[in-house]
Amino acid sequence: MADLYPDIEPYESGLLDTSDGNLIYWETCGNPRGKPVLVLHGGPGSGCSPWFRRLFDPRAYRLVLFDQRNSGRSRPHAADPTTDLTTNTTQHLLADIESLRGRLEIERWLVLGGSWGSALGLAYAEANPERVSEMILFGVTSGRRSEVDWLFRGGIARFFPEQWSRLLAAVGSTGRGLDVVDAYAAMLDDPLPEVRRRAAFEWCVWESATPHWPPHEGLDQRFQDPDYAMAFARIATHFVRHNLFLEDDELIRNAGALSKIPGVLINGRFDFQSPIANAWELQRAWPGVEMVIVDGAGHAAGDRIGSEIVRATDRFRGETDYP
Secondary structure (H helix, E strand, C coil): CCCCCCCCCCCEEEEEECCCCCEEEEEEEECCCCEEEEEECCCCCCCCCHHHHHHCCCCCEEEEEECCCCCCCCECCCCCCCCCCCCCCHHHHHHHHHHHHHHCCCCCEEEEEECHHHHHHHHHHHHCHHHEEEEEEECCCCCCHHHHHHHHCCHHHHCCHHHHHHHHHCCCCCCCCCCHHHHHHHHHCCCCHHHHHHHHHHHHHHHHHCCCCCCCCCCCHHHHCHHHHHHHHHHHHHHHHCHHHCCCCHHHHCHHHHCCCCEEEEEECCCCCCCHHHHHHHHHHCCCCEEEEECCCCCCCCHHHHHHHHHHHHHHCCCCCCC
8 A cells, every 4th residue: 555645735825816706725735846736626615635735746746736716715715605606617617727727837737636626627638638747536526417416316315315314304305306405505595594504514414424434424524614514515505506517428528538648547446426437437438547446445535545546646757856
């Protein structure tokens, strides 16, 4: 098992002004003269985590991390109920990435994305293949309707029936004739703070259970912060209600654009949020991509998934001696 690299701190950070009222937090870590990397977090709405910094040799890589719109340290924050999410779409995020690349004067970069970040990474690379040197995706999703419905409209419930029943009960439903995502989005927009808080809590209890096998009870540590939980729930339901702002199957259909980009797909055998069939079908559409199945791992990116990512980043760093 490959060890993760030690913790490092950013050597530079800032706020990217998008000119439409958003300020996007970004940071760079590692070697300022190293091989550039773009890190795309999941969620949508998770914000970037220090864990990502440990996946790359800091002597060889220049890491760029950023908090996607309205999450993490970006502003305005989705925890504020007055924050309008209208300009938070996949297309806006793709424009932010290109603006950040230009701001940092990067010609091409390796793209790493996990979970939702894998779909965003695919969308970016298919739109800008000349800007991507390699790709590493884990907990793979390609943004198809079937994948969204599996996770948020009851498909996965066959493995998590107790947790799904709790999610439905919080909106007073047995599930018949109800779109649970619409119901939670309405609660998260309710004028009463206690209704919004309860909706965020229950949504995040559900999000805490399904990355693990056996299911996790209660809230994951990241959701203990009520502002984080509220922002996560609002952004996630916003994207899901709009089918991730993607046409159905477009990322699989357009995967031929990736044919000259070396890539690695990493998936846990017991990933219920992003079943390995997602990566398998993407592999069939992406000539030459490598697929790694991690036995015993789920969707949560723990040591086993992290180890395989490090193997891939070590391979892609090349043999160049960096100062």
